[in-house]
Amino acid sequence: MRGPATARRRATLIGLLAVALWSAVVGLIRGVSQVFGATGGAALIYTVATGLLLLTVGPTRVSALPRRYLLWGGGLFVAYELCLSLSLGLADDAQQAIEVGMVNYLWPCFTLTAAILFNGQRANALIVPGFALGVLGVCQVLGGEHGLDAAEVLGHVRRNPVSYGLAFAGAVIWAAYCAVTARLARGANAVTLFFALTALTLWAKFLLQGPAHPPLAWSLHGAGLLMMAAAAMGFGYAAWNWGLLHGNMTVLAGASYFIPVLSAALAGLMLQAPLPLSFWLGAAMVCAGSLLCWMATRAGTHEAAVDGAAA
Numbered sequence: 001m002r003g004p005a006t007a008r009r010r011a012t013l014i015g016l017l018a019v020a021l022w023s024a025v026v027g028l029i030r031g032v033s034q035v036f037g038a039t040g041g042a043a044l045i046y047t048v049a050t051g052l053l054l055l056t057v058g059p060t061r062v063s064a065l066p067r068r069y070l071l072w073g074g075g076l077f078v079a080y081e082l083c084l085s086l087s088l089g090l091a092d093d094a095q096q097a098i099e100v101g102m103v104n105y106l107w108p109c110f111t112l113t114a115a116i117l118f119n120g121q122r123a124n125a126l127i128v129p130g131f132a133l134g135v136l137g138v139c140q141v142l143g144g145e146h147g148l149d150a151a152e153v154l155g156h157v158r159r160n161p162v163s164y165g166l167a168f169a170g171a172v173i174w175a176a177y178c179a180v181t182a183r184l185a186r187g188a189n190a191v192t193l194f195f196a197l198t199a200l201t202l203w204a205k206f207l208l209q210g211p212a213h214p215p216l217a218w219s220l221h222g223a224g225l226l227m228m229a230a231a232a233m234g235f236g237y238a239a240w241n242w243g244l245l246h247g248n249m250t251v252l253a254g255a256s257y258f259i260p261v262l263s264a265a266l267a268g269l270m271l272q273a274p275l276p277l278s279f280w281l282g283a284a285m286v287c288a289g290s291l292l293c294w295m296a297t298r299a300g301t302h303e304a305a306v307d308g309a310a311a
Helices: 004-023 025-036 038-056 067-089 094-104 107-118 127-146 150-159 161-184 191-212 220-246 249-256 259-271 277-297 303-307
Strands: none
Touching: 004 025, 004 220, 004 249, 004 259, 025 038, 025 067, 025 094, 025 220, 025 259, 038 067, 038 191, 038 220, 067 094, 067 161, 067 191, 094 127, 094 161, 094 259, 094 277, 107 127, 107 161, 107 277, 127 150, 127 277, 150 161, 191 220, 259 277
16 A cells, blocks of 8 residues: 555656646747647647646536636636747747747746735745846846847847747736635636636637638648647646645745756757757756745745746
8 A cells, every 4th residue: 555655755756747748838839830820839739738638637617616716817827828829839930939938937936926915925035136036047048149238138029029028928927827826716726627718719819810820731740749739738737736736845846946947958959949058047047046036935835836837
């Protein structure tokens, strides 16, 4: 018979699997968007992922959800997923997609800040340098070989303001979603429903675009990328939820803050995009900033940080 300690370790390992799966999301979403287009590819990913969640997490009992959580949580979740998928799909090239993904990974800093401001999370003075280091890390990434050069960062963003803007908005929206979830969800898990709503919203956008979007050109390569992306999203959420319920939340929260570096490494390999040393320095700064924010709040509860971990 397995004891409680063994079961907890196993659940923690399952939760850590989510970190690996989510680290592959940036490269996979970008790959799918190159085959099916930004909107069509994202719609396909969330449709297939919804089916996978129905098989793993199960359907959402809408009647059991607090109404305010359903309204605010659902709206924010859908908005975040739209920002994430479209920011990657609309990037000009593979390297820009990886940079956009790094902007999105400001969410740990924003999530912990939101928990302090709105949910009464306790924190010490480390939160200030942690937040600043995370933001400076993204600026380092966007500055390229010039590093922390304000003119270069602004010029970089001006080349594709929609993609970078969506990524930044997504980081802020996810922080708001986490604060809302911690306050309103009352332990409810509506991830399957929220994925389905995201898929429906993307299909509506796809249909409204009419001939403006490219046709869905199916191929064995595209179908394979689609299944891997949907599995990374769907199984990632399922594994994370299991880890949260039965594993070590502190270990999982700490591991999630290394996603930016893992994500950049995997995306660089999948998209064959060489990344300069300045990029890796910025990615390390983002991770270090998130860890400092986490250390600043570890004296209190970890719910906001744990609930906030996502792709």
